[in-house]
Structures are given as structure tokens and as C-alpha cells.
Amino acid sequence: AQTVTQSQPEMSVQEAETVTLSCTYDTSESDYYLFWYKQPPSRQMILVIRQEAYKQQNATENRFSVNFQKAAKSFSLKISDSQLGDAAMYFCAYRTFTGTASKLTFGTGTRLQVTL
Amino acid sequence: GAVVSQHPSWVICKSGTSVKIECRSLDFQATTMFWYRQFPKQSLMLMATSNEGSKATYEQGVEKDKFLINHASLTLSTLTVTSAHPEDSSFYICSAITYRTGILAGGTSTDTQYFGPGTRLTVL
Numbered sequence: 001a002q003t004v005t006q007s008q009p010e011m012s013v014q015e016a017e018t019v020t021l022s023c024t025y026d027t028s029e030s031d032y033y034l035f036w037y038k039q040p041p042s043r044q045m046i047l048v049i050r051q052e053a054y055k056q057q058n059a060t061e062n063r064f065s066v067n068f069q070k071a072a073k074s075f076s077l078k079i080s081d082s083q084l085g086d087a088a089m090y091f092c093a094y095r096t097f098t099g100t101a102s103k104l105t106f107g108t109g110t111r112l113q114v115t116l
Numbered sequence: 117g118a119v120v121s122q123h124p125s126w127v128i129c130k131s132g133t134s135v136k137i138e139c140r141s142l143d144f145q146a147t148t149m150f151w152y153r154q155f156p157k158q159s160l161m162l163m164a165t166s167n168e169g170s171k172a173t174y175e176q177g178v179e180k181d182k183f184l185i186n187h188a189s190l191t192l193s194t195l196t197v198t199s200a201h202p203e204d205s206s207f208y209i210c211s212a213i214t215y216r217t218g219i220l221a222g223g224t225s226t227d228t229q230y231f232g233p234g235t236r237l238t239v240l
Contacts, residue, residue, distance in 0.1 A: 033227055043154075043207060045231035052227075091159060095227070103150070104211075104229055106159045 002027045004094050006107035013082045014115050020067075021077045021110045023092030033095040034068065034075045035104070040088040048090070051075065079112075087114045119143055120212050122232035129200055130240055137195045137235045139210030146212035149193040150229065151185060154207045166193055200239045209234040 003026045013019035025034070036048040051059045051068050058066050063083075067076045079086055092107040119142040129135050139149060148167050152160040164180075166172040166187035174180045182204075184196040193212075197204055211229040 035228070037231075042233070043209075044233045045160075045209065045211070047228060047230070050225075050228060095229075103162055103165060104160075108159050 002029075002032075002094050002096075002105045004092055004105050004107040006090075006092055006110050008110045009108070010111045010113070012113040012115060013079070013086075015082055015084060017082055018078060018080045019082055019112065021079075021090050021092075021112065023075045023077070023107055025073050025075065025092075025094050025105075027073070027094065029096060031096075034066075035093040035095065036064070036066070036075075036077045037091045037093060037106075038086075038088045039091065039109075040085075045091075049077065082114050084114050084116075087112055118228075118230040120146075120210065120230050120232040122210055122235050124235060125233060126236045126238075128238045128240065131201050132199055134196055134198045135200055135237060137197075137208055137210075137237075139193045139195070139212070139232050141191045141212045141214070141230075144212075144214050145190040146193070147190070147215045148213050149187055150211045150213075151183075151193070151195050152209045152211070154209060154234075156207075160209060163195075197237065200237070202239045205237055205239045207234050207236050 005024045032053045034051045038046045038048050049059050049061045049064050058068050063080045065078045089109045089111050091109045093104045095104050096102045121140045123138045151163045154160050162175050163178045164172045164174045164185050166185050172185035187193045211231045213229050
């Protein structure tokens with residue numbers, strides 16, 4: 001079974017600075033998806049970024065980028081120019097590549113605080 | 117595109133009663149819907165998966181007779197908590213994914229789950 005580990009329960013960053021959230025996973029599959037979801041205080045899960053394992057290029061969405069190291073099974077999220085609105089719980093998630101009922105496996109989350 | 121709604125957003129009920137929570141995909145046909153439960157300061161725990169036209173598949177340890185799931189149409193799934201007790205109090209979240217293409221996909225990506233805003237259930 002796949003597992004997702006987020007080793008940082010809490011992180012703090014100053015506004016306008018850069019922060020990196022860590023995520024490692026364990027799988028025996030070669031093709032899969034990886035996601036970062038954000039859950040603000042409203043508790044609405046918001047997709048931040050996604051990565052297909054077969055793509056070597058790291059995904060980027062505006063201020064958010066990932067460092068995907070397939071051999072190391074690592075998938076970290078970098079937030080540049082942090083804003084107050086980035087404060088939230090961040091969940092790393094894994095999904096198998098095939099199958100119409102593929103489930104997400106979530107990590108335990110990292111709470112990000114953004115300070116002035 | 118990719119909007120998923122839930123109703124109600126907050127419900128309080130008495131112990132022993134049943135509560136129904138609705139999850140709708142507003143602008144795409146959801147071929148698969150998922151129901152999660154989230155305790156305070158914890159991650160999401162998958163309860164069940166429902167595909168169009170078939171019965172829900174429950175995760176190990178989830179009581180199927182207590183948490184009834186119906187994927188009534190391609191845009192609606194319901195979760196009914198039967199004979200609710202205080203320990204059922206939690207935050208319930210649904211998500212949806214589609215394998216349709218074109219207009220039926222509503223601009224969604226076929227490999228991404230889109231989440232509803234959640235329902236807070238309090239059982240007194």
C-alpha cells in the first residue's frame with residue numbers, strides 16, 4: 001500500500017519570503033500522480049499543484065513550484081513571495097495512474113503560518 | 117469549472133436521528149464521487165467511493181449500514197448517517213472526478229479530484 005509522509009507538522013514563514021514543505025511517499029508503482037492541496041480555515045480543499053510521475057519537468061503554478069525527485073520518492077512544495085493568504089494546512093497526496101476509482105492517499109498535513 | 121457543492125454546510129441533530137448530506141457537481145458529470153471524514157487537526161480519511169450506476173465501495177472499518185451512500189445521478193451523491201450518535205460528529209467532505217470529455221467534463225482535469233466545501237455534523 002502507498003503511504004505519504006509529511007514530517008513537518010508546522011512551518012512558519014515571513015511575508016514575502018520563501019518556504020519549502022516536505023513530502024515523501026512510498027510506492028512500488030512507476031506511474032502515478034502527486035498533488036498538493038491547501039485547506040484554509042474555511043476547510044475548503046483547494047488544489048495547489050499536481051505532478052505526473054512520468055514527467056521529468058517540475059510543475060509550476062505562479063508562486064508555487066515543486067521539486068519532484070522520483071528516485072528519492074520526494075515531492076516538496078516551494079512557495080515563493082509568501083502572502084498572508086497562504087496560511088493554511090497543506091496536504092500532500094498520491095494517486096495511482098490507472099483505474100477509474102483511484103483513491104487519494106493523503107499525508108498528515110503541514111500547518112503553514114505566515115507572519116508579518 | 118470544477119465546482120462541487122455540499123448541503124448543508126452545518127447540521128445539528130439529536131442522537132438517534134438520521135442526517136442526509138448532499139454533494140453535487142455543478143458544472144461537470146461526476147463519474148466517481150468520494151466521501152471523506154476529517155477530525156479536528158487531522159488529515160482526511162476516505163470512507164467510501166461511489167461510481168455511477170453501482171454500489172459504493174466502503175473502506176475497511178467503515179460501517180456501510182450506518183453510512184449509506186447513494187450516487188443518485190451523474191451530478192449528485194448523498195451520504196446518510198443513520199441513527200447518529202455523538203461519536204459521529206465530524207467534518208464530512210465529498211469530492212468528485214470525471215472521466216467524461218468535452219462539455220460533460222466542464223473544464224475539469226480527468227485525473228484530479230475536486231472537493232466540496234464540507235459539512236460539519238454535530239450530534240447532541
